[in-house]
Amino acid sequence: MRLWTGLLDLLFPPKCPFCGSVRDKPEICPACWKALPWTEEARSLRELEGGLRCAAPLWYKGIVRDGIRRFKFHGAAASAGPLGELVARAAAERFPGEFDTVTWVPVSAKRLRRRGYDQSRLLAESACRCWGAAPERLLRKVRDNPAQSGLSGAAERRENPRGAYEAAGDLSGKRVLLIDDVCSTGSTLNACGEALRAAGAAEVVCAAVAFPAPEEA
Numbered sequence: 001m002r003l004w005t006g007l008l009d010l011l012f013p014p015k016c017p018f019c020g021s022v023r024d025k026p027e028i029c030p031a032c033w034k035a036l037p038w039t040e041e042a043r044s045l046r047e048l049e050g051g052l053r054c055a056a057p058l059w060y061k062g063i064v065r066d067g068i069r070r071f072k073f074h075g076a077a078a079s080a081g082p083l084g085e086l087v088a089r090a091a092a093e094r095f096p097g098e099f100d101t102v103t104w105v106p107v108s109a110k111r112l113r114r115r116g117y118d119q120s121r122l123l124a125e126s127a128c129r130c131w132g133a134a135p136e137r138l139l140r141k142v143r144d145n146p147a148q149s150g151l152s153g154a155a156e157r158r159e160n161p162r163g164a165y166e167a168a169g170d171l172s173g174k175r176v177l178l179i180d181d182v183c184s185t186g187s188t189l190n191a192c193g194e195a196l197r198a199a200g201a202a203e204v205v206c207a208a209v210a211f212p213a214p215e216e217a
């Protein structure tokens with residue numbers, strides 16, 4: 001793994017995920033850190049429609065939107081390091097002692113083949129590295145529903161991911177932190193939360209990099 005990381009550094013030098021400036025290690029540069037649209041204390045935690053709670057440190061706008069889009073759609077997989085650390089911080093602040101395992105919202109096999117990586121899995125791996133742990137694959141996407149970003153109606157977005165995920169095995173008593181990149185309507189997280197609970201999970205809390213900015217929600 002270390003050799004591989006070294007090779008990647010040579011081919012793709014570490015960059016700030018938001019402005020793309022080259023850094024010594026994958027990190028958010030000080031200028032972006034200052035300019036980032038942080039969700040302030042009271043709004044960094046949201047209760048989703050199905051009752052799940054989700055924490056996110058940033059608003060999805062400006063440099064955050066650009067950075068996440070590069071991360072998801074333009075191969076900037078290395079951004080998972082610093083973005084995952086942000087997710088870890090938000091989860092640790094908002095849900096201390098409330099979860100004992102970490103998983104992610106998986107992409108479909110088809111999308112994984114096309115993109116080459118599962119962005120939320122990378123975020124979960126990076127978040128877990130902060131805690132000296134590793135995420136568990138607890139969910140599987142069993143239906144290739146249309147991307148949420150391509151749907152316009154709120155009702156459509158709410159229904160679209162329902163039943164698209166299945167949990168693996170018996171999760172009796174597990175308290176799960178579920179990680180995704182952006183928490184928009186929360187319907188995808190809800191669908192995953194329902195699958196985890198159906199498999200016996202005792203608790204599900206969620207964390208993402210960003211919430212939709214209030215004026216764009």
Ligand SMILES: [Zn+2]
Nearest residue numbers: 016019029032
């Ligand atoms: Zn930057």
